[in-house]
Amino acid sequence: MSSRAEVVVVGAGLAGLSAATRLAAAGCDVQVFEAAPHAGGRLATRRIDGFVVDRGFQVLNSGYPRAADLDLDLDALDLGFVRGRIGLPAAGMQAVGEQLAARLPAGRLRLSTAVRTVSAGTVVTDTGTWTADAVVVATDPGTAARLLPMVEAAAPRQVTTHLHVLPESPWTSPLIVLGGPGGRLVNSVVLSDAQPRYSPDGRALVASSTLEPTTEEDVRREIASAHDVSPSDLEHLTSITVTGAQPAALPPLRLRQPVDLGEGLYVCGDHRDTPSIQGAMASGARTARAVLRGLRPAALPVDRKAS
Numbered sequence: 001m002s003s004r005a006e007v008v009v010v011g012a013g014l015a016g017l018s019a020a021t022r023l024a025a026a027g028c029d030v031q032v033f034e035a036a037p038h039a040g041g042r043l044a045t046r047r048i049d050g051f052v053v054d055r056g057f058q059v060l061n062s063g064y065p066r067a068a069d070l071d072l073d074l075d076a077l078d079l080g081f082v083r084g085r086i087g088l089p090a091a092g093m094q095a096v097g098e099q100l101a102a103r104l105p106a107g108r109l110r111l112s113t114a115v116r117t118v119s120a121g122t123v124v125t126d127t128g129t130w131t132a133d134a135v136v137v138a139t140d141p142g143t144a145a146r147l148l149p150m151v152e153a154a155a156p157r158q159v160t161t162h163l164h165v166l167p168e169s170p171w172t173s174p175l176i177v178l179g180g181p182g183g184r185l186v187n188s189v190v191l192s193d194a195q196p197r198y199s200p201d202g203r204a205l206v207a208s209s210t211l212e213p214t215t216e217e218d219v220r221r222e223i224a225s226a227h228d229v230s231p232s233d234l235e236h237l238t239s240i241t242v243t244g245a246q247p248a249a250l251p252p253l254r255l256r257q258p259v260d261l262g263e264g265l266y267v268c269g270d271h272r273d274t275p276s277i278q279g280a281m282a283s284g285a286r287t288a289r290a291v292l293r294g295l296r297p298a299a300l301p302v303d304r305k306a307s
Contacts (some may be wrong), residue, residue: 015283016136037112039111040096057207060093061122069285164206174194188209192205197253259272259290
């Protein structure tokens with residue numbers, strides 16, 4: 001099968017969705033392909049024994065400039081706040097990506113569809129070949145480098161998050177406990193204190209993260225000490241290792257790397273800006289701007305903030 005679109009976006013993470021929704025709003029015919037069965041990329045959520053479990057410890061900073069540009073419906077996300085503008089959607093972090101994906105015209109997002117090769121004007125997927133005036137690769141650094149050999153991306157950071165359940169929270173208010181000197185923990189937080197909807201029955205859901213690979217047994221005592229509880233009180237729910245949690249921001253820092261590769265090829269992701277949710281959305285905005293500049297300059301005033 002061979003089909004055509006004005007713009008093909010590879011990847012429905014925050015960078016790809018940020019680009020795709022802006023392009024669609026400007027009147028472009030956009031098709032988005034995502035290998036996973038859900039939109040959101042690294043913002044993935046599942047339920048385990050009724051608990052809302054994100055793919056590693058993540059939070060949404062509603063104060064990010066690009067979050068405001070995209071006009072995220074924070075009321076619909078039902079954020080539970082730790083302090084200030086930092087929060088967790090009631091349905092989990094995946095809800096952020098799903099909200100953006102819902103803004104695309106019907107039939108423009110194709111989930112569970114892997115892209116095999118990309119070249120100027122052509123995208124080959126598991127289900128057929130697409131031609132396009134512009135192709136945007138909005139994937140993780142490794143996949144982007146595989147699809148576009150001219151792209152260089154730093155090795156990603158790995159994070160392991162251990163989830164435990166306590167009968168009740170040991171704290172009277174939401175807070176993040178930082179790891180101590182000589183320990184393995186980066187931080188540990190009672191997620192259900194900040195967002196009660198993460199727990200199905202009032203028990204406390206605790207997320208504890210390490211940068212080095214660890215097993216639950218490696219850090220159980222350290223987690224218990226951080227929350228001043230007994231190790232036997234901790235009920236292990238699951239452990240999640242995210243090998244590509246964030247691109248490594250290694251010196252010399254090269255922020256705001258080019259997104260326009262020429263010949264109608266573009267790349268976006270937080271590996272092109274800062275390694276963060278903000279960086280992913282900012283990269284998507286820059287890419288949308290670059291695509292419009294190449295395809296239809298008259299559409300640029302539709303989104304003046306996307307530069």
